[in-house]
Amino acid sequence: MNINNLILAKNLTKLTNQASEGLETGKAPILEQVTPTTAKLLKWWFQTDFCDNRAFNFHAGQRQAILNTIYAHEVLGAKTLQALYVQVAPDELLADKDLLNELSQPKHAHPKYCLKMATGTGKTWVLQTLLIWQALNKQALPDDERFTRHFLIVAPGLIVYERLLDAFRGKGSHFASSDIAHYHSLFVPDTYREQIDHFVQTNVCTKDEIGSKVTGNGMIAITNWHLLVDDEQNDITPCSPDPKHVVKSLLPISPGKSAGNALEQLDRNYLRGAVLDYLADLSELMVFNDEAHHIHTSKKAGEISEVEWQKSLLTIAASKDNRFVQIDFSATPYNQVGTPKKARKVYFPHISVDFELKTAMRTGLVKSLVLDKRKEIGALPFKVKAERDADGKPILSEGQRVMLRAGLAKLTKLETDFAKIDPQRFPKMLVVCEDTYVTPCVVAFLQEEGLKEKEIMAIDSTRKGELKPSEWQAVREHLFDVDSHATPRVIVSVLMLREGFDVNNICVIVPLRTTGSIILLEQTIGRGLRLMWREPEYSDIKQENRHRINQGKEPQSLIDILSIVEHPAFQHFYDELMQEGLVATTSEESEEGSSTGDLITVGLREDYAKYDFAIPFILREADESLQQHDIDHKTLAPFDTLTLSQLNKMIGKGDVFTSQDVQSKTLFGDYRIDGGIMTATGYNDFVARLTNRLSAVLSAPITKSAKTYANKSHFPYLQINQAKLAGWIDNYIRHRLFNTHFIPLEDENWRVLLLDVVAQHIITTLARALLAAENTEMTAIAEVTHRYLSEVPKLTLRESASLPVNKCIYERLPYPTKSGGFEKSFIELANHDGHVEAFCKINEQKHYFVRLRYVKDDGLPAYYSPDFLVRTQSAIYLVETKAQAQMNHPNVQRKQRAAVAWCDRINELTLEQRQKRDWHYVLLGEDLFYEWRDKNARLDELLHFAKLRPLDEKKQAGLW
Template sequence: MTLGFEVFPLAENLYKKFADDIPAIEAGAPNRFLQQVTPITASLLKHWFQTDYVDTRGPNFHVGQRDAILSIVYAHEVLATASLQELYAAVAPHAMLDGDVLNEVTLGRNRYPKYAAKMATGTGKTWVLNALLLWQYLNRSADPNDERFTSNFLIVAPGLIVYDRLLDSFLGKLRDETRDFETSDIYAQRTLFVPETYRSQVFGFLQSSVITKHDIGRKVTGSGMVAITNWHLLAGKEDPDFIDDDERSGTKIGAKELARRALPLSPGITTGNALDALDRRYLRGRPLESLKDLPDLLVFNDEAHHVHAIKKGEQTSEVEWQRSLIEIASTKGRRFTQIDFSATPYNETGSGRKRGKRYFPHIVVDFDMRSAMKHGLVKALALDKRKEVAALPLDFASERDEQLRVVGLSNGQRVMLRAGLKKLEILEEQFSKAGPDKHPKLLVVCEDTNVTPYVEGFLREQGYSDEDFLRVDSGKKAELGQQEWEPVRELLFDIDRHRQPKVVICVLMLREGFDVDNICVIVPLRSSQASILLEQTIGRGLRLMWRGDEAIEELKAETRSRITRRQEPRNYFDVLFVIEHPAFEAFYDELLGGELVGRVGDDGDGTRATGDLETVGLREGFEAYDFEIPFVLREADEELTAPLIDPLALPVSKYPLHDLLQIIGNGDRFSSIDAQTKTQFGDYRVDGGVMTATGYNDFLSRITTRIAEAHARAFVATSKQYNTISHFPMLLAYKPMILGWLDTYIRRRLFGCEFDPALGENWRVLLIDDVAQDMAGAVGSLLVEMQANTPIVVAEVMYRRVSEVSEITVRSTAGVDALKCVYPRLPIPSRGGGLERLFIEWADSDTHIEAFVKLHEYQHDFLRRPYLKADGMPAQYSPDFLVRTRHEIFVVETKAQSALSDENVARKKRSALAWVDQLNDLAPEQRGDREWNYVLLGETAVRSWHDKGARVSELLYNARLTAALPSAPTTLI
């Protein structure tokens, strides 16, 4: 049951009005949409969506975000309607005749511009909010008299978790109790959000005008404000740690309680029931009075399913804080605008068979979970239907005594938990091979806080340590107190980067704002059948875990396709497993229309989580096939020489090893604090175990990064000071060398004797902060001193090595073995990879070729070359191969024959030629005594020379291009 319609008429008809203009907007061609908006709006839409701009940057808006932005801009700016009723009249007049839509849109709460974006969890609602805020602010700055725009914004969060996330988004993350604006979303993604022309204006506005809920009504800003609050301020309540669900879920509220909430104060003779007293009490004081006094305001409701009316029988009433919004809007007319964002923009009505959904009437865009899954923007969904789960009786609720007190977990809950833990073990084992930094997690959702301690006890019974799970509920917070709770909260939101905890246990606290990527398994131990709660529970695990790897993206697309065809997935990349009770299967079919939901049974136990994807590391003796690539940083008369340190000449630690081993003892819990970022790492308990090679390598990697980026950063307070002291880019280029020195120093010199980190628990002494700082100081200070005091008269050059990328991913069905390469196996496209396969096999068999490598476009990103496209827009491309002979290094680009005449290919060629000519101007010893050349090969030439029995080295030499030799001899190709 819905509000009069199964589809959303505003969303459907709005899109039809501008759909034909989207290709022209993307192509930069004239179109009706851009002609009907202000010049500011036109410039923003071009910057956000035009292909010329999109191709020059990494992050971009996806199709769902694009449609949300265009729909709201078109409705508000082009149609310029002053109320929801006017919008229906302009877009979908016939829809007002359905059900009680006409009555709904004429109510007081809809007598101003009002829009709702229905966007699936994990699809980036906050980025849409950011874009719309910039659109409003820049237009208002350009024309203060245009009533469609404002520079006053109120952003409302449903609870403290989302509130904190919004503060991070607009003000930046907390660093030593100070927010670093450069980590805010809009600044960090400035190439996407803000055209360069407006950046100083926008950043100045945000840094001066964003205020927290505590400053609303107290802090005055000159050019407008961005006020961020949670809804409790509007409702006049103290901030609870967890959201009261009574009003938003449709639970019946007693008459007395309802009257207390609805009436601003009880009748009394002391106040005389004066209207101004009632109004002030109703608006809950200064913050809301100040919002009411503003001449204009745009309210963004994040997770807006908490805000709207609830229908009980024939009575419709607003939740308490929505009434405050109506009062704030009463002084502004059309200069008040409300934009709501929600994955579940509805309220549930009725119960049992009469249960239904009452959707918001102002939904102008519908990008649902089904669409998000089809586009690969969220994880695919799989229900784990093992036989042991399918055979459970309906005992998913916990065991209770006669007084309904929880006394333990039911047998069904225990089986579901075992299934979830088993699935987690499978993912952990196989994901570690594809991505050592990927740590899948299990989320257990309990019916109430009385159940969570029993889940903890069950995990301990299964052999899990306290560090393996994290309990997050109000009971746990009460146990710890605020001071001890804060580190738990920080760890919760940083779990993606840590192996532990593996399991998160919660009740309802983590429904909104818990935005982590690595939740891969969910076990819902709850009794509620409310679909809004089920959908939000799933939403916690939908965010993508794997991004950017071309081979993995191909496997993920294959998984989505197989699930759609009701086939078992062959890999588990970005699949969310729900260990679900059969009673709730119908919900998933309803949610996704029976599509994109896989059923994983016992037969699926043999499925490899990584499919046919293999992680290929460096081959033994890779140094013989490595490439050292020079980068000219400055063509000048001075150069900073490569650092050279003798680890055995460094000072011995002032901390005796024997004393340190006595201090650390056995089996204690340790944490290492990275002085550079204040990030806690290595937090685990060791019970007589030994340090793994991976753990020691991780320690070496972290301390090397700390030294190379800036030894003194731990002692500066701002990013500007850090930039001032970081003038030694060569240290970053020599990180592998520094790592090797550190390893030698630790093993042979640090403690004045031979030291084996892997022996017993020796490695733990390295995590002592004083030891780590002493070691970093000894190496880092010497490196900086050497770089600052060694001028010589040559160009300034930095070197990078192909082997810096120590692992690449290759599909077993789309890879080629190679002997003369740092990697024993190289990837090729699964479709259309015949030319690259031929080139690899041909080069590998040529005795004149010493080494070659197929570059990975994303991982070898330091080899991308800039160029200007034919339309004048800047872009980058990555060469296909590097090939080394005795006297030459060839930068090789392979192209289909039809692409050789393309103008952009010619421009890439000119950029590459300029690069190799610059390298050839270096002294021979700075480029390995080899000449650099660029080669552009068409498929016809490759196959012709190969079929005639020639060597690939001969083809490369004859086809080389330089400034002096602009094209290869036509008789040879």
């Protein structure tokens, strides 16, 4: 069987990439082949428009793993591993009968995928993403057999188990610190966020809660595989005649064993069976096996056989058919077959994606590797195992002592050099011992070499690599927080830290184990592969290191370099990596240089304050408010067209009146008059209607529709005290309307108020008075806060790609090592121009608050930071330097518009709020800059000429 060619992964990747072509623009064929929910998720995860608005995204390896799994499961819909081969690699089945026989086994009779991803490349993110994909689709399509809301996540041990719990529940069960919450902008669109948050929070089960916790229409069960497997079964065959096996099958306890009758042990045995039964009874389940190399096969006497956990999987899957899905994650998905000297790898047949360590190293997703080849190491005898003294007690061999001294020397150098760049970076050394008897010897030797007790952390474990539960909790918190503390400096372990110990600062590894296991070696190296220096300012020097290593040269720095003290037993592994240009060697001579290459830290100059920039942030705009002024009825115009007696003669008595506004035709009075006296209630209603007319729809257009009038009245023109307005109307009617004391309820005087001409006069007069009283006053100036560039007290830059400056808060400013000539020339001109008072290059990551929001040409929002800030005597300029070819890009022009609008807002502030200068935006093309510079023009003249000036609306519309 030739499965080592990983043909399934190769062919599936080819098919997936064809279907995903154009996904970055949202137009890939796969979007038509998947469900609408999956299509939305794929766009959110991988479309450029969304990726550009996030600080973190999936890298190429994670992307391939996600897409391959979705394509195989949702598009191809293979219900067994063999069916997947038929669609993806049929020729392999015809050519290899052994493979066909392997795929016919029951353990492959369901959808099954293995994601081969190098240690440190984010397998947990892929796991969470696939879980979200399944859960959201199941919610949208409850009857679709391809999806489920029941998940079982299996860890190989306590460390990985605890890490997975933290990823889903958050540290200390604080969900805000979970991956799902912290990276929500990556995992799920806002429209699904609440749904996913609720699903995760209500469905996560610890290993002790599986089958007993009430969940919310789903399950995310997290356990280590030990819960589901009885360790004693590993040594007993089902048909064994051993009396112990017979007794065990008949009795619930184990006679003669000290812990056999303990209630805790009996509970665990009972719950183990209950959990298996519960999982087996579920109608559907997706199992994620983290570090899956533990649970597939084991080797006895040269033969490969199933381990107990694989048997448990078959029990769980038996009743589910294709509704049982298995997704395995492993950096080393193979079994090592043969003797140590003739060992060979046999890869799992269901590897569906291959993102190997070599690829991760080439792309800079993990640390680069170097071997410390020292003269004294070269002189070591090959026997580097621990020895025994005269009393039979283990002692370190001389070779092991030299290796430890070499590791300590490298660690001390890294600590010294790294502290010059960042005092809060604490490199660590990991020592992997051959067994637990050697660990105390290593600790004692390190103390003899001058290390204090608190500087050493020893993690002893059982022969299976597990800590006792009573010891684990005491170690856990300190162990996973070592990156943030100076101590411990050295961590000593046997098997406990072979996987799941995912910290970033392991920079030196001393492998004292002499085992020939390639898997164990890869897992040991994997503990130190996670990046320590992730900030963009270190990208150039790390890329140069990789280039030099590929050429067979020593790296110039040890930034994100994992140093391994050479062990003769692993030379064949190192040789393989060296041949591919992935591992370099260091010698004693190289120790004289700096571990950080030409990286330097530049701080604030002593007189930085006079070169600082205060960036205004408007918290609240300047407020204008309407001031309420009382209306004096004596100042209002009376009704003098007709006298009161003339009006009374005109109207007569005992008629029906309906008052209507002559402008809007709105009815506001309909009273039947029977010759009696109008009641006080009727007059009050009349005044109330006038009040409503004036306050609610004063500016409304003419309408005869009662419905339109009612709709408009929901949005008042004047939101003032209506009781006060009613009082003004009443006073005006009684004391000024007819230039005499008018009593509405006396002698039927109220009748004249219902005449259109009188009602309209009241409305018009009071409306004018209200508008005249609408004086706006500035009640508060804009509330502004400032952020200063000096809030970033230091920058890390390369001395070879920076210039000393004297008009900046920093002593040096960097420029790009590639295509950075324009920025370098700009810095030089600004530094020597006497009319430039201060300037600074903006670091997008450090000066994150100096950014503007704009809308891209596809309609999505985005942020960008200008390249420079320049201050002259009269102005402050935001300068964007662009190569000439980029000047007319649509998004560049949209940035212009956003920047001009921002500057206009700032210029409306008081002078004190904007450093007593006008702010302007300059989009500076390369050709224009060099043309002016070569003619000896000053930079301030160039910026004044090139600044974008505010335009009126018509010109602005024409320009954009």
